[in-house]
Amino acid sequence: xxTSANGSGTGALSASRPTEVNQLDRVVxxxxxxxxxxxxxxxxxxxxxxxxxxxxxxTLPNFPAEIRAPQGTIPGxxxxxxxxxxxxxxTPGDRPDVLVAMNxxxxxxxxxxxxxxxxxxxxxxxxxxxxxSKVGYAADPLEDDTLSAFEVxxxxxxxxxxxxxxxxxxxxxDAERCKNMFALGLLSWMYHRPTEGTERFLREKxxxxxxxxxxxxxxxxxxxxxxxxxxxxxxxFEVAPAKLAPGTYRxxxxxxxxxxxxxxxxxxxxxxILLGTYPITPASDILHELSKHKNxxxxxxxxxxxxxxxxxxxxxxxxxxxxxxxxxxxGVALKSETIGLGVMTELPLxxxxxxxxxxxxxxxxxxxxxxxxxxxxxxxxESPVPIVAPCSPxxxxxxxxxxxxxxxxxxxxxxxxxxxxxxxxxxxxxxPDVDDLPDLRVSFATEPNATDGSGEFxxxxxxxxxxAREWAVPGTPGLQHRIGGLxxxxxxxxxxxxxxxxxxxxxxxxAKIDGIDVPDLAVDDPSGGKARVLALGWGSSYGPIGAACRxxxxxxxxxxxxxxxxxxxxxxNLGDVLRSYDLVVVPEMNMGQLxxxxxxxxxxxxxxxxxxxxxxxxxxxxxxVFTDIIKEVVAA
Amino acid sequence: xxxxxGLPALGGLDLVPGTDEAQKAKDYKxxxxxxxxxxxxxYVVLNTIQSFLPTLGLKRENIVFxxxxxxxxxxxxxxxxxxxxxxxxxxxxxxxxLATTRPDLSVWVVTGDGDALSIGGNHxxxxxxxxxxLKILLFNNRIYGLTKGQYxxxxxxxxxxxxxxxxxxxxxxxxxxxxxxAEATFVGRALDSDxxxxxxxxxxxxxxxxxxxxxxxxxxxxxxxxxxxxxKDRDEAERRIxxxxxxxxxxxxxxxxxxxxxxxxxxxxVGKVSEIGEDNLVVHDPAxxxxxxxxxxxxxxxxxxxxxxxxxxxxxxxxxxxxxxxHQVEQAREAKTPDLQALxxxxxxxxxx
Ligand code: SF4
Numbered sequence: 006x007x008t009s010a011n012g013s014g015t016g017a018l019s020a021s022r023p024t025e026v027n028q029l030d031r032v033v034x035x036x037x038x039x040x041x042x043x044x045x046x047x048x049x050x051x052x053x054x055x056x057x058x059x060x061x062x063x064t065l066p067n068f069p070a071e072i073r074a075p076q077g078t079i080p081g082x083x084x085x086x087x088x089x090x091x092x093x094x095x096t097p098g099d100r101p102d103v104l105v106a107m108n109x110x111x112x113x114x115x116x117x118x119x120x121x122x123x124x125x126x127x128x129x130x131x132x133x134x135x136x137x138s139k140v141g142y143a144a145d146p147l148e149d150d151t152l153s154a155f156e157v158x159x160x161x162x163x164x165x166x167x168x169x170x171x172x173x174x175x176x177x178x179d180a181e182r183c184k185n186m187f188a189l190g191l192l193s194w195m196y197h198r199p200t201e202g203t204e205r206f207l208r209e210k211x212x213x214x215x216x217x218x219x220x221x222x223x224x225x226x227x228x229x230x231x232x233x234x235x236x237x238x239x240x241x242f243e244v245a246p247a248k249l250a251p252g253t254y255r256x257x258x259x260x261x262x263x264x265x266x267x268x269x270x271x272x273x274x275x276x277x278i279l280l281g282t283y284p285i286t287p288a289s290d291i292l293h294e295l296s297k298h299k300n301x302x303x304x305x306x307x308x309x310x311x312x313x314x315x316x317x318x319x320x321x322x323x324x325x326x327x328x329x330x331x332x333x334x335x336g337v338a339l340k341s342e343t344i345g346l347g348v349m350t351e352l353p354l355x356x357x358x359x360x361x362x363x364x365x366x367x368x369x370x371x372x373x374x375x376x377x378x379x380x381x382x383x384x385x386x387e388s389p390v391p392i393v394a395p396c397s398p399x400x401x402x403x404x405x406x407x408x409x410x411x412x413x414x415x416x417x418x419x420x421x422x423x424x425x426x427x428x429x430x431x432x433x434x435x436x437p438d439v440d441d442l443p444d445l446r447v448s449f450a451t452e453p454n455a456t457d458g459s460g461e462f463x464x465x466x467x468x469x470x471x472x473a474r475e476w477a478v479p480g481t482p483g484l485q486h487r488i489g490g491l492x493x494x495x496x497x498x499x500x501x502x503x504x505x506x507x508x509x510x511x512x513x514x515x516a517k518i519d520g521i522d523v524p525d526l527a528v529d530d531p532s533g534g535k536a537r538v539l540a541l542g543w544g545s546s547y548g549p550i551g552a553a554c555r556x557x558x559x560x561x562x563x564x565x566x567x568x569x570x571x572x573x574x575x576x577x578n579l580g581d582v583l584r585s586y587d588l589v590v591v592p593e594m595n596m597g598q599l600x601x602x603x604x605x606x607x608x609x610x611x612x613x614x615x616x617x618x619x620x621x622x623x624x625x626x627x628x629x630v631f632t633d634i635i636k637e638v639v640a641a
Numbered sequence: 642x643x644x645x646x647g648l649p650a651l652g653g654l655d656l657v658p659g660t661d662e663a664q665k666a667k668d669y670k671x672x673x674x675x676x677x678x679x680x681x682x683x684y685v686v687l688n689t690i691q692s693f694l695p696t697l698g699l700k701r702e703n704i705v706f707x708x709x710x711x712x713x714x715x716x717x718x719x720x721x722x723x724x725x726x727x728x729x730x731x732x733x734x735x736x737x738x739l740a741t742t743r744p745d746l747s748v749w750v751v752t753g754d755g756d757a758l759s760i761g762g763n764h765x766x767x768x769x770x771x772x773x774x775l776k777i778l779l780f781n782n783r784i785y786g787l788t789k790g791q792y793x794x795x796x797x798x799x800x801x802x803x804x805x806x807x808x809x810x811x812x813x814x815x816x817x818x819x820x821x822x823a824e825a826t827f828v829g830r831a832l833d834s835d836x837x838x839x840x841x842x843x844x845x846x847x848x849x850x851x852x853x854x855x856x857x858x859x860x861x862x863x864x865x866x867x868x869x870x871x872x873k874d875r876d877e878a879e880r881r882i883x884x885x886x887x888x889x890x891x892x893x894x895x896x897x898x899x900x901x902x903x904x905x906x907x908x909x910x911v912g913k914v915s916e917i918g919e920d921n922l923v924v925h926d927p928a929x930x931x932x933x934x935x936x937x938x939x940x941x942x943x944x945x946x947x948x949x950x951x952x953x954x955x956x957x958x959x960x961x962x963x964x965x966x967x968h969q970v971e972q973a974r975e976a977k978t979p980d981l982q983a984l985x986x987x988x989x990x991x992x993x994x
Binding site: 053056057058059202246247248249250251252253254255256265268269272277279281298299300301302303304306308309310312313314316317318319320321322323324325326328342343345346350436437438439479480481482483484485486487488489490491499500 | 671701705718720721722725727731737738742745746763766966972977978985992993
């Protein structure tokens with residue numbers, strides 16, 4: 006296997022490396038600082054460097070909901086964790102091997118996660134009396150034994166950055182703002198990362214302010230040179246490229262992948278796209294991304310509210326476009342009446358819910374998967390909608406195409422449940438060949454279809470296989486018809502208050518959704534069937550559940566894993582899968598919503614493991630849970 | 642940062658395919674039995690619209706009526722065009738999505754005072770502000786009919802209804818003033834029973850490129866009978882209705898002895914022509930860009946219908962949201978050929994062999 010990275014290579018900076026070089030298979034680094042310190046950008050750049058180098062990687066951004074929380078305080082801490090490895094990894098990592106703390110608040114907020122013996126790199130310049138007291142450090146943790154269990158590097162990042170930029174004529178304050186690039190340079194040196202990409206990135210980002218670009222590059226190089234020339238760092242580390250499946254890769258976040266999936270859905274269906282939406286964390290990036298791709302026939306409509314967003318999307322679908330709306334849980338609450346209208350009028354519609362902590366405004370920037378029952382039942386009346394969920398950032402691309410397939414084939418709103426962790430997280434993505442993407446072409450009704458020879462068009466006649474009604478768009482001669490939220494007579498589609506008709510239509514709408522073609526659930530059990538416990542998940546917990554299963558198996562305990570991408574309808578073999586294990590454990594970042602659906606539908610017992618902390622599960626935590634359960638089953 | 646968006650100059654129906662085939666009112670009648678209460682003002686409006694639409698010479702299949710919820714929102718079911726009876730208050734939003742993606746359609750919104758001004762107020766003002774190419778017919782009967790007689794946002798203060806046994810304490814909206822405040826480019830008003838006046842306003846609205854709001858005073862004989870009777874009695878109407886005719890001095894009353902002139906503070910007021918002097922009458926010009934003029938006209942009348950201007954208050958040209966949005970898509974396409982594979986690849990890739 007060989008790896009070549011576009012735009013990487015040796016990089017602008019090369020080192021003679023007097024230091025010892027350690028080979029590692031994986032490293033987790035967490036950059037933490039004030040929300041104004043540019044930690045997201047720093048982490049993102051380090052990630053791109055790792056990607057360009059060919060590592061597998063996964064990331065976890067974690068930031069406050071406030072744009073600028075009070076400076077130097079714990080609530081104002083923003084962090085970005087990146088896990089990179091020479092093999093395929095599943096999670097952003099439980100605990101950072103290296104913590105970069107740009108101020109006392111960042112240290113205090115994150116230190117508990119660093120394992121003993123881990124590396125802590127601090128910006129000593131920020132460890133002033135004032136800053137220490139802001140976060141309740143009575144004594145300087147760099148002086149007492151707070152950090153005795155760690156390898157600590159005290160680096161005067163602010164001073165060194167200002168020094169490096171002294172000649173640039175940049176003000177002291179502006180110079181100091183480049184310290185995040187100093188940190189990035191230092192870490193890039195420590196881990197032998199390519200640097201050209203970052204320098205090019207900075208030049209592009211600050212194309213209109215070349216002096217700022219140069220200042221950032223200088224700071225970046227100063228950080229690199231600091232590692233190279235001072236002797237405080239005895240060791241550098243190498244993480245070799247990962248042995249991923251052959252192909253061309255790029256790094257991608259879940260929200261970007263989702264947006265690309267929608268663009269691809271438009272191209273593969275041949276339909277124009279209208280995204281009707283309203284800004285909401287953590288879904289807004291889907292709007293930002295799609296607004297850049299108008300050349301693909303994508304119209305983005307930033308509406309006056311959530312309701313208008315989905316209304317416009319449904320109106321566009323009625324006219325023969327692909328209507329899409331994107332939001333988070335609070336927005337789904339507002340959109341539910343229109344989703345109901347979509348169910349009643351049987352029009353295609355993709356509803357993207359990037360779940361966040363709830364209820365109400367909850368935790369806007371944190372992740373959760375507690376909207377499943379809202380998606381399933383959160384409307385008046387019998388109002389079934391299909392539900393799909395991506396299991397990783399890259400899977401967001403495929404799931405967008407799958408949601409569109411279902412929406413177009415069955416003429417129904419589809420709920421797509423992403424969440425904050427997959428939306429903002431990133432990973433390498435094996436770029437698909439466009440020709441291999443599903444064919445989503447649709448045909449509109451062109452002819453009257455009445456079965457009584459009247460020559461009329463009956464909007465509620467159905468395809469016997471899919472139970473979908475015909476899609477007759479305005480502008481088609483002879484097919485004028487009226488649809489709406491009132492119950493319609495089967496077939497003919499005129500308003501009907503007939504009791505038997507309503508009962509029939511309720512059942513038909515349900516049958517249509519129940520009958521959606523969904524691939525069977527695949528079970529991963531390397532023990533060849535010895536596992537008696539199945540770990541079943543959905544959504545972003547795929548990574549931690551998978552990583553935990555690997556760890557459990559390494560201990561010699563068999564465990565099977567399966568992950569649901571289709572939550573309504575469930576795969577047809579799900580009941581059989583559930584019944585073939587002594588115990589099924591379902592970890593969820595909610596109070597047991599999938600577990601409730603499974604128990605209700607299959608009358609099987611489910612062991613629910615729940616945590617609703619706004620953060621993804623840790624592999625270590627689930628490893629413990631699974632191990633205990635396996636032991637319990639074996640003992641029984 | 643702002644950027645020039647370009648300005649397409651089109652008429653309201655320029656992109657909608659027409660037909661040479663003669664059409665009749667009955668071509669626009671659907672097979673559904675009309676189910677409004679006997680004597681409801683909606684009937685005459687429906688008839689007027691069914692007889693006015695053939696004059697536009699459009700292909701019937703390119704006309705769409707979208708409605709919300711309420712008595713008047715049953716309208717689409719009675720029209721042999723495409724139609725959607727949607728949800729309460731949301732018709733302007735749904736119609737916006739449709740109009741933005743389908744320039745070849747003539748899109749009409751049918752709504753009422755509760756639907757448009759209460760639950761759907763937000764969508765209404767934003768549709769008007771954006772100037773989406775929609776024609777919004779606001780049937781104002783000053784009451785909730787479908788829910789059987791609660792007061793609405795245009796009901797008189799003090800009105801006793803099922804939900805206000807001691808009289809409503811709400812201050813009503815003036816829908817024309819509201820629309821003007823929301824930057825509407827076309828605002829008109831007509832009476833349900835005035836076939837000629839309504840047809841004139843509707844014709845101009847249809848030809849207007851952008852959002853057109855037409856307030857139609859509509860009688861609800863069941864829950865608010867006679868709300869507009871003073872405008873239907875010949876003598877009363879003469880004294881109260883101020884007909885707005887483009888290019889003509891604004892005057893009304895028996896023998897045209899009343900007129901509209903500039904007030905001392907720069908607004909408009911009604912006075913006796915004999916006192917004002919003919920030369921000082923305001924000549925109506927709906928194309929005046931400053932909204933203040935049309936707004937002042939809208940304030941000549943009040944909730945009590947003491948004076949009631951009817952006709953076209955404002956008709957100005959401004960690029961429409963849907964034209965601009967489509968224009969951007971076109972521009973983007975011209976600037977960059979869509980290449981999905983290139984998009985997916987992006988800039989930074991690496992290859993594993
Ligand atoms: S309640 Fe009033 S508005 Fe409604 S249909 Fe009857 S008369 Fe017309």
